[in-house]
Amino acid sequence: MRIGELARRTGVTTRALRYYEEQELLAPERSGSGQRHYAEDAVDRIHLIRQLYAAGLSSKVIAALTPCVIDGRATPELLKRLAEERDHLDRHIADLTHTRDRLDSVIAGASSNLRTGDPCRRDTAT
Template sequence: MTVAERLIRIGEVARGAGVSVRAVRYYEQQGLLIAERSPSGQRLYRQDAVDRIRFFQQMFAAGLTSRRITELLPCWDSGHTDANQRAMLRAERDRVQAKVNDLQAALDRLDEVIAITDTHL
């Protein structure tokens, strides 16, 4: 095993991804992460677990469920999709874009209120 393939403990994964150890365990329970076990039973993860968890966090923040993220993982892992996967990815993207548009509209309104209140010091 090379240094790049070194397995890391759950605490390292959690710190690197900025999540709790409990969250890492949850991702494993949901089938989103796979842990190996040390001879003493400690969970060990590949280095890419940190990036994967960051991806999960982004997708959760965008409103995707763990089930939907599980459906996305083969696309992430292989870089290939079939027609159904591409349709699902586009639908999720459209949903997230609509959410971004709504948030941008709210931000614009807040900027208007700030501009109005700044003139009334």
């Protein structure tokens, strides 16, 4: 199928499909005139790529993981790598939650100590 049909069937723009190709996430065949032609399994591959992007994985990580999908099925290596990525995201979420909690603490403490004429307040008259 051609790029326009793949875009229509997957809901992805042709620009995104070209980007996936640049990132080596997708490898179309080329006709003699240079037109892209995609195999039927490209639809499933695009869906997987979009799921992995939505999960927060980078194109570099996705490029390393997608060869671990054979006939649309995850290999043990893929499952291991996905678990590692999930653990990385869990650590990042914990760090962000800790940062948010510290900000909440500062906000709560600072709001009880507001002074008039504070040079950091935006609503003070000059």
